[in-house]
Amino acid sequence: MSNVLVLAEQSHGKLKKATLAAMGAAQQLAKRTGGQVVGLVMGKGVQAAADEMASYGLTVRLADAPVLEHYLAESWTPVVAEAAKAAGATWIVAAATAFGKDLLPRAAARLGAATATEVLSLSGDGANVLLKRPMWAGNVIAEVELATPVKAFTIRPTEFAPAQKAGGGSVTAQPVAVDAGSLKTRFVEFQEVKSERPELTEARVVVAGGRGTKGDFKELEGLADDLGAAVGASRAAVDAGWVPNDWQVGQTGKVVAPELYIAAGISGAIQHVAGMKGAKVIVAINKDPEAPIFQIADYGLVGDLFKAIPELREKVKSGK
Ligand SMILES: Cc1cc2nc3c(=O)[nH]c(=O)nc-3n(C[C@H](O)[C@H](O)[C@H](O)COP(=O)(O)OP(=O)(O)OC[C@H]3O[C@@H](n4cnc5c(N)ncnc54)[C@H](O)[C@@H]3O)c2cc1C
Known part of the structure; x- marks a missing residue:
């Protein structure tokens, strides 16, 4: 059996959008390998997330135990390995989020699985599935084959259509045999950023600023709020x-x-650009007409952002 195990990431009992894309990728892969998709939900008190996953037609393994209350790669890895064996999974898939990037390599090492990261698309079938992944900031696209019996990869969530709701799903409890006393890592604290704005990776609209803002994000954040958008930034602004x-x-x-x-x-x-070129519509505001952002922008405005953004806000308000 060439089943596909897909790792769920949830927050407050709800699956992350990135997980829906990982499930979509897993379904695509299962069609190619002739296997079944099995979901894995881990945590404490996460039945709701397991039920949600099952509503996409998946057989879901639910590992619900106090020792899994807070995510730690060390305690969650044996649960993934156990689920892979129990589900007859030869493929393990997760979204390339901070969670997936942390957990999947460790689980893969435990299972002796070759891995690929940030996978963009799949091709081939049966034992010859090939994975496309970016290298050198997306300037090179490599096509790789994983040659170990068990294989693992993360997908770039923006590149796969999310799974669609379907009947036939079910949830099975998986016993958790992790001894909290034997762990070498310890959960200390999780500081959740509370914001009225949507999460950056889940938002329908993103308003982003760079070095050109000179550190003044006030109007830009105002525009984001007018549009119900998330705020993003270039590395120059962060650094x-x-x-x-x-x-x-x-x-x-x-x-x-x-x-x-x-x-x-x-x-x-x-x-x-590697982080935003998947946006459906790109609008660039830059005072330099030669700025490379205009090469990928659908709409470009050559001008001063300190003038353009307040004007845009006026238009948005009058259009409401
Ligand atoms: C290994 C590596 C990884 C990196 N990862 C990232 C990453 O994840 N994300 C990222 O963003 N960068 C990343 N960088 C940095 C990247 O190379 C650039 O340095 C960075 O993106 C530049 O940010 P910027 O566009 O804000 O600044 P700049 O390149 O300095 O551009 C500022 C722009 O603002 C315009 N401008 C100035 N004043 C105004 C005004 N008043 N109105 C309108 N326009 C104005 C200018 O014309 C200019 O085009 C990485 C670099 C390396 C080497």
């Missing part, structure tokens, strides 16, 4: 200490694919 690290979009930040991405005072360096 300058103007905005928090988790706003960074790009190769070493978050990969986003909103319906609308407004880039203000961002030049369009390849490392930034």
Whole structure:
């Protein structure tokens, strides 16, 4: 059996959007390998997330135990390994989020599985499934084959259509045999950033600023709020200490694919573009007509962002 185990990431009992994309990728893969998709939900008090996963037609394994209350790669890895064996899974899939990037390699090592990261698409079938993945900030696309009996990969959530609701799913409890006393790592604290704005990777609209803002994000954040958008930033703005690290979009930040991405005072360096080129509509505001961002923008405005953004806000308000 060439089943596919897909690892769920949930928050407050709800699956993350990235997990729906990982489930979509897993379903695509299962069609190619002729196997079944099995979901794995881990945590404490996470029945709701397991039920939600099952509503997409998946057989779901639910590992619900106090020792799994807080995510730790060390305690969750044996649960993944156990689920893979019990589910007859030869493939393990997760989204390339901070969670997936942390857990999947460790689980893969435990299972002796070759891995690929940030996979963009699949081809081939049976034992010859090939995975496309970016290298050098997306300038090179490699096609790789995983040659071990068990294989593992993370997918770039913006590149796969999310799974669709379907009947026939079910939830089975998986016993958890992790001894809390034997763990070498310990959960200390989770500081959740509470914001009225949508999460950057889940937002329908993102308004992002770069070095051109000179650190003044006030109007830009105002525009984001007018549009119900998340705020993003280039690495230059983050490195300058103007905005928090988790706003960074790009190769070493978050990969986003909103319906609308407004880039203000961002030049369009390849490392930034790697994180937002999947946006459906890209709007660039930059005073330099030669800025590379205009090469990928659907709409470009050559001008001063300090003038353009307040004007845009007026238009948005009068259009409401
Ligand atoms: C390994 C590596 C990883 C990296 N990862 C990332 C990443 O994840 N994300 C990322 O963003 N970068 C990343 N970078 C950095 C990247 O190469 C660029 O340095 C960075 O994206 C530049 O940010 P910027 O566009 O804000 O600044 P700049 O390149 O300095 O551009 C500022 C722009 O603002 C315009 N401007 C100035 N004033 C105004 C104004 N008043 N109105 C309108 N426009 C104005 C200018 O014309 C200019 O185009 C990485 C680099 C490396 C080497």
